Amino acid sequence: xxAYDNTLLDNVYLDEEAHRLKxxxxxxxxxxxxxSRQLLKLKSQNxxxxxxxxxxxxxxxxxxxxxxxxxxxxxxxxxxxxxFFAIIGFGTKEFxxxxxxxxxxxxxxxxxxxxxxxxxxxxxxTFDINYDPNYLAAIIxxxxxxxxxxxxxxxxxxxxxxxxxxTGTIAYLTFEYLIIGKAILPFVMxxxxxxxxxxxxxxxxxxxxxxxYNGLKLTKGFCLILFYLSGNYYVVRELNFSLSxxxxxxGVSPEIPFVLFFWAFTISVPALYLFFSxxxxxxxxxxxxxxxxxxxxxxxxxxxxxxxxxxxxxIGGLVLFAFTYFAIKKTKHNETGITFKPDRFNNxxxxxxxxxxxxxxxxxxxxxxxxxxxxxxxxxxxFSGGGSEGTF
Numbered sequence: 001x002x003a004y005d006n007t008l009l010d011n012v013y014l015d016e017e018a019h020r021l022k023x024x025x026x027x028x029x030x031x032x033x034x035x036s037r038q039l040l041k042l043k044s045q046n047x048x049x050x051x052x053x054x055x056x057x058x059x060x061x062x063x064x065x066x067x068x069x070x071x072x073x074x075x076x077x078x079x080x081x082x083x084f085f086a087i088i089g090f091g092t093k094e095f096x097x098x099x100x101x102x103x104x105x106x107x108x109x110x111x112x113x114x115x116x117x118x119x120x121x122x123x124x125x126t127f128d129i130n131y132d133p134n135y136l137a138a139i140i141x142x143x144x145x146x147x148x149x150x151x152x153x154x155x156x157x158x159x160x161x162x163x164x165x166x167t168g169t170i171a172y173l174t175f176e177y178l179i180i181g182k183a184i185l186p187f188v189m190x191x192x193x194x195x196x197x198x199x200x201x202x203x204x205x206x207x208x209x210x211x212x213y214n215g216l217k218l219t220k221g222f223c224l225i226l227f228y229l230s231g232n233y234y235v236v237r238e239l240n241f242s243l244s245x246x247x248x249x250x251g252v253s254p255e256i257p258f259v260l261f262f263w264a265f266t267i268s269v270p271a272l273y274l275f276f277s278x279x280x281x282x283x284x285x286x287x288x289x290x291x292x293x294x295x296x297x298x299x300x301x302x303x304x305x306x307x308x309x310x311x312x313x314x315i316g317g318l319v320l321f322a323f324t325y326f327a328i329k330k331t332k333h334n335e336t337g338i339t340f341k342p343d344r345f346n347n348x349x350x351x352x353x354x355x356x357x358x359x360x361x362x363x364x365x366x367x368x369x370x371x372x373x374x375x376x377x378x379x380x381x382x383f384s385g386g387g388s389e390g391t392f
Contacts, residue, residue, distance in 0.1 A: 002211065003097040003152050004042060011041035012103060013210050019046070042103035054106025061107070062089060062114045082122035089115025097153060109157055116145045116161070136176070139168045150215060159215035163222045167192070175243070182243060183257070189230035197223035221284045224273070228292045231265035234299040266296050274323070278330055 002009070015036055022032035045051040066085045073081040093112040096102040124138035143165030150158035167189075174181045174188045200219040207213055229235050233256075241253035256262065273289030276282070297316065307315070 001151055002154065003094065004101075004103060004154075008040060008042050008101065009103070009211065011039040012044060015039055015041055016046075042101045043105055044103045045105050051104070051106040051109075055110050058107040058110025059114065062092075062111055066114075066118075082118055082125070086115045086119035086122060089118060093149075093153065104155060108153070109155060112149055112153060112155065113157065113161070116142060116149065119145055136169070136172050139165055139172055143169050151212075154211055154215070156214055156218055159218050160222070163219055167226060182240070186230050186236050186262075190227060193223045193227035193230060197227065217284070221288060224285060224288045228269050228273075228288070228295075231262060231269065232295065232299060233259070233262040233266045234295075234302055236262055266299055270296050278327060 018027070018032055018035050021027045022029060027035075045054060065088060069081065069084060069088070073084070089111045093108050093115065096105075096108045096111070102108040120138040120141040121133075123141045124133040124135060127134040127137045143162060146158045146161040146165055149155070150162055170192055171185065171189065174185050178184070197220060200216045200223065204213070204216045204220065207216065237253050237256050240256055270289050270292035273285055273292055277286035277289055301312070
């Protein structure tokens with residue numbers, strides 16, 4: 001299923017681990033370069049800015065090819081030539097992956113994303129409804145094509161696009177094709193995010209190869225965000241108002257049913273995220289919990305203006321101080337996971353023995369041999385500094 005050679009792909013992950021050791025100070029720059037030069041690996045780009053630059057270049061190249069093809073097929077009736085754009089994108093991505101050995105280089109990202117976009121547009125125009133694009137067909141194509149493409153090419157952008165496509169498909173089907181879809185949409189999204197979260201968590205625990213680790217980790221974080229947003233009072237109220245017929249005639253959103261449930265959800269979920277992140281030592285859940293807490297404060301301030309800004313900031317600071325104190329007390333003795341102790345990767349001097357062991361085992365380096373001292377001792381120099389004291 002994976003388009004890349006397994007040996008070259010494994011070497012990419014080995015190089016990433018070696019790079020982490022280099023950044024953390026366990027090995028030197030020379031040791032890392034010596035190890036990296038010996039590996040035959042895929043061509044990937046770890047620098048985010050350079051990868052974005054190559055992605056922009058790939059978008060320009062792909063659009064230029066599609067523009068040239070459009071000029072050649074200008075007299076063609078219908079939307080069949082858009083399928084040809086998708087074929088160009090998928091074919092170029094396959095060639096770059098198998099022959100040019102590109103893996104997350106930037107150019108290949110542009111072609112595969114452009115191919116999925118072209119395919120979704122072509123399908124939506126082919127199965128149009130009263131000369132309007134079929135948005136459901138487009139979302140379904142995005143979900144299926146991006147999922148299959150991620151399983152083959154392992155690009156994280158494809159995993160994110162697959163999550164968005166699958167979520168959009170379920171939301172669209174619930175809203176459009178169920179009589180009470182508008183009322184139960186938040187609960188459907190809550191159930192869907194819970195199911196996907198536990199599936200991805202179980203897959204992560206039973207994963208034997210590292211190929212899909214980052215994608216499952218991204219899916220897990222996406223489900224946490226989706227779960228919170230699905231029950232957030234501000235999101236549910238404003239989204240319900242934007243989907244109503246009175247959206248363009250009334251600027252104030254009305255109250256929603258189950259208001260107590262959504263307010264309790266908005267307040268309690270960030271606290272649960274923070275608690276379980278510290279308990280399970282889950283750093284991604286901790287970051288999402290902090291962001292959810294900030295958004296909960298924003299949600300409350302959007303509808304209630306009880307306290308002046310200065311008093312609200314003071315109380316917020318006291319609450320944040322109390323939580324920080326509790327977090328430090330909870331994590332200061334932890335040796336692994338989330339801990340208040342200095343990060344061993346940022347303090348490699350405390351692990352000098354481990355550094356020697358890693359360098360010796362992974363890179364074939366030998367410890368420095370201590371030179372034996374000469375059996376003849378020199379010293380003395382009682383007078384004239386000649387090395388003698390006037391005695392034999």
